[in-house]
Amino acid sequence: MNPALTSAPDVALNFADYQTEGFHDELFGDDDSPRPEAGPLIQRINSLPPGELMRRQAAAERLLLQLGITFNVYGDNQGAERIFPFDIVPRIVQAHEWEWIEKGLKQRIQALNLFINDIYHDQQIIKDGIIPSETLLEATSYRAQCHGLNPPHGIWCHVTGTDLVRGGDGQVYVLEDNLRCPSGVSYVLQNRSIMKRTFPQVFDMSRVRPVGDYPLRLLRMLEHLSPRDVANPRVVVLTPGVFNSAYYEHSFLAQQMGIELVEGRDLVVTGGRVFMRTTSGLEPVDVIYRRIDDDFIDPKAFRPDSMLGVEGLMDVYRAGRVALANAPGTGVADDKVIYAYVPKIIKYYLNEEPIIPNVPTYICENPEEREYVLAHLGDLVVKAANESGGYGMLVGPHSTKEQQAQFAELIQANPRNYIAQPTLSLSRVPTICGDRFEGRHVDLRPYILYGKEIFVLPGGLTRVALRKGSLVVNSSQGGGSKDTWVIATTQEQLQPQSTAP
Amino acid sequence: MLSRVADAIYWMSRYIERAENLARFMDVTFNLMLDLPQSHQNAWPPLVYTTGDHEYFREKYGDANQASVIEFLAFDPDYPGSIRACLKLARENARSVRETISSEMWEQLNLFYYMVREASSNERIKASPLDFFHEVKQASHLFKGITDATMSRGEGWNFSRLGRLLERADKTSRILDVKYYLLLPTVHDVGSPTDDLQWQAVLRSVSAMEMYSKQFHAITPSRVAQFLLLDRHFPRAINYSVIGVEHALHAISGTPMDTFRNTAEQRVGQLRSELAYTTVDDVIQHGLHEFLDQLQNKLNKIGEAVHETFIAVRPINSPSQSQSQENGYQRQSIFIR
Incomplete structure (x- = not known):
């Protein structure tokens, strides 16, 4: 086993010498004293007996390996599995700041959805000269095949993961919109449950808003899309298969929702409908939460060499006999050049000023x-x-x-393929590095569901760049993750809300 | 249930059962060797020969002795018939159906896999292989227990039972067979004290010693054969396994017992009746080896029918692309002589 997992020297890990070193720290103020929400956590950690925190950290990592919560690294020999490194010091988001973030994300998603719908219909925003038509046509994620599609309830981007960062000025910015198949939400849920298992006392003291109702909300949202008006529409998760880097998540979400996880080869189009192959024959499918990129979902409509998709799926979709989440074509809104226009997009469709700014x-x-x-x-x-x-x-x-x-x-x-941004001095969170705490840079990816209404999961995935000084938080590039605590201000926020349809 | 999911659960269980039986197989050989006088024949080369992959073995390992055969059948990561490879395949199958099996099952299989993988590079474990075989058996039992304790008695559970018992019937028949094979040149040993010890080793290798002793008070070859072949109540006996396969198939399809709606049900029903209405004397007269050989063929045919009936589902008029997991490499080459 990984030697790092088994050695737990009895060092007293505490915050006595911790320094923010001039960076914005999510848990400590500029005077190196804990922020109010972080107070109880810091106190608790400082009072643990020597070696205890390291033991908890090692236990958490062992648990991840035992549970097989791993991801595959592309380009690595034999598709090696790794655990997604997890650091048990959580990131804490202040309640009032979260309210602001939530409002800003809802605004952004609403505008982006209107934008996508416009792009695949009248393209009014281009006719009005807000976005140059070349910019759109050159976006490689623009899908001419999607023109004129009318997804159920006019919703295109059902699941979004928006990357937020905080700069050295303390301002939170939107860094990226991910409207295709954003991954990572399974880590949010698993990190939380591991945190509860390894660190129950600390968790108890803080009024952390729950995230466990995400799978149910996702399922309700997907059911809402069903073309058939039946009590229990058949919803499935479509995965590229076990070799995909996010396979664990696909499987986890299907398991949590209690629905089938299918691969392209499990589905077949016949008689104008989509069916899955079961031990008792073919059974109809109503809604597909697809975790396969547009290019691969239907070799007939998109890439003919795709082995992962379902031939004829787009025809059934166009005829309104199956729903897809996210709708094909949504990727046009997370093109990095289109990103630069999002503030204008918000203004154009909603006539509002953007709440959360873009990075210049x-x-x-x-x-x-x-x-x-x-x-x-x-x-x-x-x-x-x-x-x-x-x-x-x-x-x-x-x-x-x-x-x-x-x-x-x-x-x-x-040139069309590149954008540039100032190097942000990303905010940091204390992280266990060897036998001490050091600040490491983080971002935050909240998850947004767009169904009957827009729902933002309180918290999201905090990714942390584990290499000293590194600003790249991606799991494929040496990043890890942390639990994200949004502190509740009311008793109501601590109760998982009713998810009855 | 999705056909692909049913297939993966079926093979997950088969590979775990296969790994367990490989451990049992080496365990009995190890014990036979301890009991045999020094001058007696070496029981290890036949083990390699029975895999059908002796050329691969000779090239990689040279002489067949205890260390090389155990390395080959337990730890060889490149040989698809080793315990290690079986665990890897079982885990890959489990991974593709994680959302269907319980997380406890996955966790145990994952631990099992890591245990075997770590043993592969641990000289201390290799020096005392009996402990390792014991651990493999325990881990497999635990997996089976967890499956029974956490999985609804639905299709998935029945496919798991189907795979496990089909595999077990086949492997018990091979363990029984190899004893006869080993003894063929030394017929005069039959009934000697050495022979008793050896039959005890066979019974122990399928955890049958105590259960056998409750029914029969002396060890005779034909009684042992009767017990392992025809007993209806001992869970590693062939007849018990075949009855279980039949129950699993009918639970999956809903077809009433003693009738059939597909080839798998037909074939298993025929085999079950044959075992129900035969005696061990008939079998021995016919030749135990020939009987077991035919039995193994019938079990293979049942496996093929399961694949055709439940897994290779396709819309009318579309060509079959489905292939059983084992067609790719070896068709039960391990243990076939």
Whole structure:
């Protein structure tokens, strides 16, 4: 077994020497004293006997391995499984700040949904000159095949994971919208349950808002999409299979919702409907929560070489005989160039000022902005418009001259594919590093469900860059995660709300 | 239930049962060797020979002795018939149906897998293989117990039972067979004290010593054969396993007992009747080895029919693309002589 999991030296791990080192810290104020919400947690940790916290941390990691809560790393030999590193010091979000975040996310999702619907119908926003038509047409996630689709209730982005970061100025920004198949929510739920198992006392004292009702809410939302008006529509989760990096999550969500987890080969289109192959023959399917990208869901409509999808699925969808979540084509709204226009999109559709600001973004397609980016590669973060997972990006201050030269070439060859942002000094949270606490940079991905109404799961996935000084939090790039506590202000918020349909 | 899910549960159980029986198989050989006089034949080479993969073995390991055969059948990560490989396959199948099995089952299978994997690189464990075999048996029993304690008696549970008992019937027949195989050149030993010890080892290897002793007070080859082949109540006996397979099949399809609606039910019903209306004397007269050989063929045919009936579901007019998990590499090559 991993030696790190078995050694637990009896060191007294406490916050006596902890320093924020000039960064914004989520648990400590600028004077190195705990923020009010974090007080009880810090006190409790400081009072643990020596070695105890490390033992809890080791126990938590062992539990993750035993439970097989692992992810696969692409490009790694034999598709090695790793546990997603977990740090037991939670991130705490202040109640009033969460209220503001929740409002801002609801506003953003509502606007993005209207935007997607417009893009695949009249494209009024382009006719009105808010977004250049080339920008849209060059977005590789734009799907002309989706033009004229009318998803149930006009909702396209049913499940969204929006990445938030806090800069050195203390301001929270939206870093990225993920409207295709955002993953990670299973870690939110598992982190919470592991936290409760390994750290019950600390958990008890804090008024943490529960997250356990997410699977039920997801199921209700999916059932709401059913084309058949029946009491128990057949909802399934569609996964690319066990080799997908997020397979654990697909399986976990299906298990929690008590529905079938299917692969493309389990489904078949015949007689204008989608069926699954069961031991007693073919059974109809009403709603598919698909965790396969647009390109692969139907070889007839999209990539003909896809082995993962279901041939003819899009025809059934177009005819309204099966529902898909998220709707095909939603990816157009998380293109990184479109991202730069989101504040304008919010203003255009809702006539409101954006509540949560974007990170200032340079669009390399615009000649002046491109010049600026090329001249300041050492200071900026450059991202490819359609990559995710921390691939295809340059973190200027941590890059070599060669890497900068390489990106300069890439940008000049295909400016539409790149944006750049100032390197944010991301906020930090104390994290166990060896035998002491050190600040590590974090982001936050809340999950949003768009059904009858918009629901934001209180908290979300806090990802932490475990390497000292690193700003890249992706699991594929050495990131880990933490539990995220949103503190309740009312008794009502502590009760899981009724999820009856 | 999804056909793919049923298939994965079925194979998950089969591979775990197979791993357990590999441990039992090596355990009995180990014990036979301890009981046999020094000059007696070496029981390890036949074990390799029975896998049908002796060329692979010779190339990789050379001589067949206790250490090399155990390395091959227990720990070889590249040999698809080793305990380690069985656990890997069982776990991969389980992983693809995690949402259907209980998390306790998954957790136990995961621990089982890590236990075997770690044993592979632990010289101390390899030096005392009997403890390892014991651990494998225990882990398999625990998995079965957890399955029974946490899984609803629905289709999934029945597919698990189906896979396990079909595999067990086959493997018990092979353990019984190998004893006859080993003794063929030394017929004069029959009835000697050594022979008694050996039959005891066989009974112990399928955990049958105590249950056998309650029914029969002396150990004779034909009584042991009768017990392992025809007993209706001992859970590792072939007849018991076949009856269980039949119950599982009927529970899945809902077909009333003593009737059939598919080939799997027909074939298992025929085999069950044959075992119900035969005596051990008939079998021995016919030749135990020949009888077991035919039995194994029939069990294979039942397995094929299960696949055709429940797994290879396809809309009318579409060609079959489905393949049983075992077609790819070896068709039961392990233990076939």
